[in-house]
Amino acid sequence: MKVMAAVKRVVDYNVKVRVKADGSGVDLSNVKMAMNPFCEIAVEEAVRLKEQGVASEVVVVTVGSSSAQEQLRTALALGADRAILVEAADDLGSLAIAKLLKAVVDKEQPQLVILGKQAIDSDNNQTGQMLAALSGYGQGTFASNVEIRDDSVTVTREVDGGAQTVSLKLPAIVTTDLRLNEPRYASLPNIMKAKKKPLETVTPHALGVSLVSTNKTVKVEAPAARSAGIKVKSVAELVEKLKNEAKVI
Amino acid sequence: MAILVIAEHNNAALAAATLNTVTAAQQIGGDIHLLVAGHGAGAVAEAAAQVAGVAKVLLADNAAYAHQLPENVAPLVAELGKGYSHILAAATSNGKNILPRVAAQLDVDQISEIIAVESADTFKRPIYAGNAIATVQSSAAVKVITVRSTGFDAAAAEGGNAAIEALSLVTDSGRSAFVSEALAKSDRPELTAAKIVVSGGRGMQNGDNFKHLYALADKLGAGVGASRAAVDAGFVPNDMQVGQTGKIVAPQLYIAVGISGAIQHLAGMKDSKVIVAINKDEEAPIFQVADYGLVADLFEAVPELERAI
Numbered sequence: 001m002k003v004m005a006a007v008k009r010v011v012d013y014n015v016k017v018r019v020k021a022d023g024s025g026v027d028l029s030n031v032k033m034a035m036n037p038f039c040e041i042a043v044e045e046a047v048r049l050k051e052q053g054v055a056s057e058v059v060v061v062t063v064g065s066s067s068a069q070e071q072l073r074t075a076l077a078l079g080a081d082r083a084i085l086v087e088a089a090d091d092l093g094s095l096a097i098a099k100l101l102k103a104v105v106d107k108e109q110p111q112l113v114i115l116g117k118q119a120i121d122s123d124n125n126q127t128g129q130m131l132a133a134l135s136g137y138g139q140g141t142f143a144s145n146v147e148i149r150d151d152s153v154t155v156t157r158e159v160d161g162g163a164q165t166v167s168l169k170l171p172a173i174v175t176t177d178l179r180l181n182e183p184r185y186a187s188l189p190n191i192m193k194a195k196k197k198p199l200e201t202v203t204p205h206a207l208g209v210s211l212v213s214t215n216k217t218v219k220v221e222a223p224a225a226r227s228a229g230i231k232v233k234s235v236a237e238l239v240e241k242l243k244n245e246a247k248v249i
Numbered sequence: 250m251a252i253l254v255i256a257e258h259n260n261a262a263l264a265a266a267t268l269n270t271v272t273a274a275q276q277i278g279g280d281i282h283l284l285v286a287g288h289g290a291g292a293v294a295e296a297a298a299q300v301a302g303v304a305k306v307l308l309a310d311n312a313a314y315a316h317q318l319p320e321n322v323a324p325l326v327a328e329l330g331k332g333y334s335h336i337l338a339a340a341t342s343n344g345k346n347i348l349p350r351v352a353a354q355l356d357v358d359q360i361s362e363i364i365a366v367e368s369a370d371t372f373k374r375p376i377y378a379g380n381a382i383a384t385v386q387s388s389a390a391v392k393v394i395t396v397r398s399t400g401f402d403a404a405a406a407e408g409g410n411a412a413i414e415a416l417s418l419v420t421d422s423g424r425s426a427f428v429s430e431a432l433a434k435s436d437r438p439e440l441t442a443a444k445i446v447v448s449g450g451r452g453m454q455n456g457d458n459f460k461h462l463y464a465l466a467d468k469l470g471a472g473v474g475a476s477r478a479a480v481d482a483g484f485v486p487n488d489m490q491v492g493q494t495g496k497i498v499a500p501q502l503y504i505a506v507g508i509s510g511a512i513q514h515l516a517g518m519k520d521s522k523v524i525v526a527i528n529k530d531e532e533a534p535i536f537q538v539a540d541y542g543l544v545a546d547l548f549e550a551v552p553e554l555e556r557a558i
Contacts, residue, residue: 011377013512013513014512016380016512017377017380017381019380019381026376026377026381093358094349094358094359095352095353095356095357095358095359098353118494120377120378120493121376121377122376123361123362123375123376123377123378123493124349124359124361125345125349125361126349126352126359126361127349128349129319129345129346129347129348129349129350129353130349130350130352130353131353132319132320132350133323133349133350133351133353133354134353136422136424137424138320138422138424138425139319139320139346139350139425141319141345141346142342142346144487154428157342158342158487158488159342159343159430159488160341160342160343160488160496161430161432161433161488162430162431162432162433162486162488163430163431163432164316164427164429164430164431165427165428165429165430166316166318166425166426166427166428167425167426167428168424168425168426169423169424169425172424177494178477178481178494179481179487213358214357214358214387214388214389215358215360215385215386215387215388215389216385216386216387216388217383217384217385217386218371218384218385218386219383219384220376220381220382220383220384221381221382221384222380222381222382223375223379223380223381223382223519226519226524226538226540228537229524229536229538229539229540229541229542230540230541230542231531231536231541231542231543231544232541232542232543233543234543235543235545235550235553235554235557236557238525238541238543238554239554239557239558241541242502242523242525242541246502246522246523246540246541248445248501248502248522248523249445249469249502249558
């Protein structure tokens with residue numbers, strides 16, 4: 001069966017972002033970009049399904065500017081077979097991205113689509129659920145284990161009190177939690193091979209998708225800074241401060 | 250204008266996060282209706298009717314809603330929601346699972362994890378792991394929103410007297426089925442609601458050493474959390490994780506033990522009122538946000554702290 005993984009190009013998770021002085025957004029010029037960590041896990045899971053003989057082909061897809069080709073090449077180096085770039089603005093909302101992915105899903109007809117549970121820039125945690133709703137498929141969000149059996153997929157999900165297991169009919173949508181797997185590193189020979197793998201570019205117009213959003217970002221500001229605290233010298237001093245100064249115990 | 254709030258519950262009790270969501274709804278303004286979708290959830294509806302500020306409780310009680318599978322609950326909420334100006338749910342694993350599906354069915358964008366209400370259509374929410382705060386305006390006919398519970402006080406659980414209306418509408422997609430669940434058991438207060446939280450990181454070295462934190466927590470009546478490093482190393486189960494990808498807490502007192510203070514961890518606890526850091530590395534980033542820092546070996550400091558309280 002065919003498995004699709006969706007990836008997103010985001011600011012590297014180690015970068016401490018700075019808010020622009022005019023409040024228009026976060027300064028992304030000359031900042032290191034990378035594949036969203038949850039998306040790496042999605043690609044890894046898809047590639048493992050192929051290695052287990054469950055998946056016959058792994059297609060990776062992204063929505064973004066042409067520079068997102070870098071992240072598609074990374075996914076190809078990790079073991080995906082081919083890539084699709086839906087060339088659009090970098091700051092589309094989750095609903096627009098879900099609609100574009102739905103159009104790609106309609107065309108490619110994968111049995112399983114794996115996405116990260118959230119992107120570490122917008123922190124929305126929406127796209128997988130929206131894609132599932134638009135395509136009418138079942139959803140296994142925040143997955144820590146995925147098993148395919150015949151025409152269904154069993155997904156163990158991270159929920160607030162512990163873990164929950166659900167069974168979904170295929171085709172289905174899965175979003176990854178950090179604990180699903182440990183992504184591999186791309187080897188140099190695989191990076192070289194990835195350059196020859198097919199990468200197709202399509203436009204939202206060709207997919208017939210409208211990108212209208214009902215959300216508008218009015219302002220982006222830095223969070224209130226915490227004032228620097230003090231260092232205490234002993235446990236006794238700490239307890240004294242907590243009791244008499246902060247009055248929290 | 251009326252607001253539909255999706256109740257968070259386990260078919261037996263109403264979760265505390267619902268009360269914070271009701272407060273957010275009150276700040277938006279309008280009649281507040283609480284939807285209880287579940288199976289055998291009559292007691293939850295009774296409790297929901299007592300919540301101060303709730304005008305009406307809608308009870309959808311059917312086996313199809315027993316485990317709140319989004320494939321079944323989202324169509325119900327989307328259908329009901331068409332008559333409301335706002336649909337709100339707590340940003341719990343359930344709320345995050347169901348609500349984007351509702352938004353897509355209504356063809357509107359969702360606003361996730363709001364921390365403040367500016368007006369009926371404008372909200373604040375953290376982005377980039379809490380390193381920036383975005384003000385977002387929605388032009389949607391039905392505004393679909395999840396609420397970060399630490400951003401709002403809890404509404405009073407008593408004092409209300411809402412009518413309970415049973416719904417007959419059943420939506421069962423047949424695309425998903427509940428198999429099993431494994432819930433972690435704990436006598437300590439729930440992490441997101443605890444007044445005091447004691448958290449351990451990689452510095453704890455192993456799961457057994459968490460007993461020092463449990464002893465301290467029991468003395469303080471505190472919840473026990475962990476950093477992602479401690480969870481990934483297998484010291485403790487992952488529902489204890491505090492951070493961008495785990496739980497968001499904002500207790501009165503947060504004690505971080507053997508935690509370096511990575512961005513991803515700070516995103517989950519930096520709104521705590523008082524932060525205490527105990528770490529032997531005086532360069533650890535956690536000291537930059539800690540109100541009180543103690544540079545010491547945690548294996549000496551934590552038992553001493555427990556005895557001193």
